[in-house]
Amino acid sequence: MFSQIEVTVAGLNGAGAVKCSRDVVVVPDAALEDAAGKGPYDAIVLPGGLKGAESFGQSATVKTLLTDQQKAGRVIGAICAAPAVSLPPHGIGEGKKVTCYPALKDRLDAGKYTYQDQKVVEDGELITSQGPGTAFDFGLALVKKLVDSEKSASVAKAMLL
Amino acid sequence: MFSQIEVTVAGLNGAGAVKCSRDVVVVPDAALEDAAGKGPYDAIVLPGGLKGAESFGQSATVKTLLTDQQKAGRVIGAICAAPAVSLPPHGIGEGKKVTCYPALKDRLDAGKYTYQDQKVVEDGELITSQGPGTAFDFGLALVKKLVDSEKSASVAKAMLL
Numbered sequence: 001m002f003s004q005i006e007v008t009v010a011g012l013n014g015a016g017a018v019k020c021s022r023d024v025v026v027v028p029d030a031a032l033e034d035a036a037g038k039g040p041y042d043a044i045v046l047p048g049g050l051k052g053a054e055s056f057g058q059s060a061t062v063k064t065l066l067t068d069q070q071k072a073g074r075v076i077g078a079i080c081a082a083p084a085v086s087l088p089p090h091g092i093g094e095g096k097k098v099t100c101y102p103a104l105k106d107r108l109d110a111g112k113y114t115y116q117d118q119k120v121v122e123d124g125e126l127i128t129s130q131g132p133g134t135a136f137d138f139g140l141a142l143v144k145k146l147v148d149s150e151k152s153a154s155v156a157k158a159m160l161l
Numbered sequence: 162m163f164s165q166i167e168v169t170v171a172g173l174n175g176a177g178a179v180k181c182s183r184d185v186v187v188v189p190d191a192a193l194e195d196a197a198g199k200g201p202y203d204a205i206v207l208p209g210g211l212k213g214a215e216s217f218g219q220s221a222t223v224k225t226l227l228t229d230q231q232k233a234g235r236v237i238g239a240i241c242a243a244p245a246v247s248l249p250p251h252g253i254g255e256g257k258k259v260t261c262y263p264a265l266k267d268r269l270d271a272g273k274y275t276y277q278d279q280k281v282v283e284d285g286e287l288i289t290s291q292g293p294g295t296a297f298d299f300g301l302a303l304v305k306k307l308v309d310s311e312k313s314a315s316v317a318k319a320m321l322l
Contacts, residue, residue, distance in 0.1 A: 009186075023168070027178050027188060101321075102321075131320060132297075132320040132321065133317070136294065159292060159293040160262075160291050160292040160293065161293075
């Protein structure tokens with residue numbers, strides 16, 4: 001249980017500014033290589049955006065992080081393109097129920113994943129979600145998982161959700 | 162009518178990185194002083210976050226921009242703290258129906274503004290909204306105003322809203 005959740009935004013290719021899929025430019029808190037050495041983390045969460053999700057799917061650092069996270073039974077979250085594009089190349093979440101951006105669901109090998117058309121799907125320590133419009137539900141599911149239902153409800157209320 | 166909306170994110174205190182109210186760090190596309198010289202803009206939109214909204218309310222540049230925008234009959238948008246904290250000091254939107262983050266509604270002089278407890282309030286060219294949980298509604302209302310209902314509906318669908 002935590003009263004607050006401390007978040008580290010990690011940059012895949014260093015600590016420099018990252019232009020996101022809709023041209024917003026975000027500065028990470030740390031380079032992924034540096035952040036990886038400061039784990040373990042209670043949760044590792046992958047954002048969407050197709051190009052970024054593809055880069056996660058090709059990264060050896062991401063593979064190591066997620067594989068260790070999964071072995072340790074810790075939370076992994078992924079939304080939008082990430083469940084379909086970032087997890088399968090690393091063999092993460094196989095055998096589990098997942099969701100993703102619906103147009104990308106065919107990237108999930110049906111023999112390895114069970115796709116569910118829901119805003120958020122939680123199967124054990126894997127939490128997946130569908131896209132921008134389900135991002136609040138996804139975030140609140142993570143708060144509920146990492147803290148509790150009361151915290152999730154109070155955050156939702158303060159955000160006017 | 163536009164097929165795309167081009168957005169300039171302007172930094173109040175220059176073009177350097179800005180730490181937002183929840184510690185996300187965003188890099189503006191331009192300094193506000195530079196962006197101001199490239200107008201007029203079809204819409205000027207003020208984000209929330211209490212400290213940032215207070216800074217907007219104290220800025221002579223923001224006052225000039227919003228006053229000119231209002232005189233020209235162009236769109237002004239404000240969400241969360243901004244309608245209650247950024248607009249009144251500059252005399253923007255007086256006489257209009259507005260909404261804001263509900264806990265801040267007493268900052269709106271009832272003799273000058275009519276508060277409405279709705280997710281989005283549109284009165285002429287002034288569009289206001291309540292907070293994080295109403296941000297998608299706010300954005301879609303701006304798309305509808307600047308483009309049309311079809312574009313707003315197609316964006317909502319693609320975002321899974």
